[in-house]
Amino acid sequence: MTQQDFRFEKGLSEYKSFKALNKQITEHSLIISLVMEEKGLREEQTWRLLEFYSGIGGMRYSAIKAGVNAKMVEAFDINDLANDVYEHNFGHRPFQGNIQTLTAADLDRYKANAWLLSPPCQPYTRQGLQKQSADARASSFLQILEIIPQLMLPPSILFVENVVGFETSDTHQKMIQILKESQFVTQEFILSPLQFGVPYSRPRYFCLAKRKPLSFYKPEFNGQLLYVPEPLFSCKKSTSISKNDECLPIERFLEFGNSKGENGTFFQANGFSDEDSLNQYLVPSNLIERWGSAMDIVYPDSKRCCCFTKSYYRYVKGTGSLLATIMPITRDKTSLEELCLRYFTPREVSSLHSFPKEFEFPEHVTLRQRYALLGNSLSVAVVAPLLRYLFSEP
Numbered sequence: 001m002t003q004q005d006f007r008f009e010k011g012l013s014e015y016k017s018f019k020a021l022n023k024q025i026t027e028h029s030l031i032i033s034l035v036m037e038e039k040g041l042r043e044e045q046t047w048r049l050l051e052f053y054s055g056i057g058g059m060r061y062s063a064i065k066a067g068v069n070a071k072m073v074e075a076f077d078i079n080d081l082a083n084d085v086y087e088h089n090f091g092h093r094p095f096q097g098n099i100q101t102l103t104a105a106d107l108d109r110y111k112a113n114a115w116l117l118s119p120p121c122q123p124y125t126r127q128g129l130q131k132q133s134a135d136a137r138a139s140s141f142l143q144i145l146e147i148i149p150q151l152m153l154p155p156s157i158l159f160v161e162n163v164v165g166f167e168t169s170d171t172h173q174k175m176i177q178i179l180k181e182s183q184f185v186t187q188e189f190i191l192s193p194l195q196f197g198v199p200y201s202r203p204r205y206f207c208l209a210k211r212k213p214l215s216f217y218k219p220e221f222n223g224q225l226l227y228v229p230e231p232l233f234s235c236k237k238s239t240s241i242s243k244n245d246e247c248l249p250i251e252r253f254l255e256f257g258n259s260k261g262e263n264g265t266f267f268q269a270n271g272f273s274d275e276d277s278l279n280q281y282l283v284p285s286n287l288i289e290r291w292g293s294a295m296d297i298v299y300p301d302s303k304r305c306c307c308f309t310k311s312y313y314r315y316v317k318g319t320g321s322l323l324a325t326i327m328p329i330t331r332d333k334t335s336l337e338e339l340c341l342r343y344f345t346p347r348e349v350s351s352l353h354s355f356p357k358e359f360e361f362p363e364h365v366t367l368r369q370r371y372a373l374l375g376n377s378l379s380v381a382v383v384a385p386l387l388r389y390l391f392s393e394p
């Protein structure tokens, strides 16, 4: 064998062992990725989210609770005060301005692939006169949807929250039409925290949309409006969000503890640091006299309370429940005056909205403003499992 032949043979055998090694590595990584896939460990896509109408950040808390692998790229809200609260809790101030002024070029710059939207609900409520798309407050939402076909980088996922009544509006009709034309498949839900173990009635409409070729974990519900949460418990990572038919009692959401008083009554005033802070939550007698029959009164052991609206604390009728701080043995025979009624505190309302306990208002936000901002917000207990389902791959 000449020296040249020897070099050639050596090179060939090195090349062969290199190829064998390479084949082994490739096979190995294929096996690893298959095992990871089987175990649900495949490297997940990081979603780039835009949060429109961000308010005090209910969507962001829900995305965190859902464990969505996502980065919140930007939030948008016109309300200065809501943005103060958002910034206080997340360390990021949302884009302050009218969503209506955003252009396709503005949005493309964020390179976002998922949009979360909770547009104003007044156009679809009785108090808001139900003017639907003719209401100026609906126009920013329609405009942002109309931009989708003009985008270089349209979102692949969209999530919309609104009041019950939205689903029969012409805005809804236009939304579905635009989504269909932009190759989205949708699944819609009307759900309340009561269906997730929270003693709080706040039914809301939700639209979940995925752009083809993405599809839902349970595609058999495409194009349907569902009133039950069952599909949400089917997806892979649903373990930490459990199905809960039995609601917890309201006392589990109260800021101040109960103490047993005389004659088997429970007086719930302890825990307030001083008389003043208790007094600001007590319902004045003149309001009880005038509106008593229209009030929704609940007790610490109740397993349901009414939706808190943004007018809670300003008006008593139809704006949210009031809490009896004296729990009599015979409820029917006790006068409303004797029940020592009080408003739920903002912390209690935020707990019923399933916000995390770290959530807080900056000091300069007044009591009325706190209720108003909370009343506009959403239930994390409902939105988190919806987002988890939406972002799950089949």
Ligand SMILES: C[S@@+](CC[C@H](N)C(=O)[O-])C[C@H]1O[C@@H](n2cnc3c(N)ncnc32)[C@H](O)[C@@H]1O
Residues within 6 Å of the ligand: 053, 054, 055, 056, 057, 058, 059, 076, 077, 078, 079, 082, 097, 098, 099, 100, 118, 119, 120, 121, 140, 373, 376, 377, 378
């Ligand atoms: C239903 S609330 C959404 C609340 C939010 N999901 C939360 O968790 O607090 C609607 C929000 O949209 C904001 N908004 C209404 N019209 C807007 C517009 N044209 N541009 C920007 N923000 C707007 C309001 O200030 C309000 O905070």
